[in-house]
Amino acid sequence: MDCCNILETLTNQSLLVKEYKYWNLYLRSRTKTLGTSALVTKQHYNTMSEIPQEAITELSQITKELETVFNKLFKPDKYNYQMNMMKENHTHFNIFPRYSSPREYLNITWTDNGWPALVGDNLEINQEVLIALTEEIKKEISHLE
Numbered sequence: 591m592d593c594c595n596i597l598e599t600l601t602n603q604s605l606l607v608k609e610y611k612y613w614n615l616y617l618r619s620r621t622k623t624l625g626t627s628a629l630v631t632k633q634h635y636n637t638m639s640e641i642p643q644e645a646i647t648e649l650s651q652i653t654k655e656l657e658t659v660f661n662k663l664f665k666p667d668k669y670n671y672q673m674n675m676m677k678e679n680h681t682h683f684n685i686f687p688r689y690s691s692p693r694e695y696l697n698i699t700w701t702d703n704g705w706p707a708l709v710g711d712n713l714e715i716n717q718e719v720l721i722a723l724t725e726e727i728k729k730e731i732s733h734l735e
């Protein structure tokens with residue numbers, strides 16, 4: 591994706607969970623809750639209305655996969671899908687699994703600082719942990735197929 595700086599600001603290639611036909615699913619490098627993800631269109635569009643119908647159809651499949659896997663691994667209480675594009679003018683969703691209580695995962699206590707309102711401050715999670723988390727999610731998604 592060399593259309594703009596979307597990947598640099600949101601994530602990086604080592605956090606790629608799955609490549610779909612129209613979207614790439616990444617963990618975000620700035621994490622607010624356990625499993626904070628970025629679902630990015632593979633082509634550059636400026637607004638949601640520019641996204642082709644086929645990609646919207648695929649979105650339904652992706653959210654089913656993501657929620658199936660995250661429900662198994664992390665048991666979120668809710669999901670927030672945000673398409674804001676305030677800083678990055680490239681269509682993407684920020685996906686925040688939401689938790690009413692802390693979760694223990696990869697020997698870390700993950701809190702949802704904003705619950706039950708909007709997501710709160712970023713968590714201090716290092717890159718190695720996010721890569722390990724990416725691998726855990728990839729493994730579970732591959733079991734779906």
Ligand SMILES: [Zn+2]
Binds near residue numbers: 633634
């Ligand atoms: Zn772009």
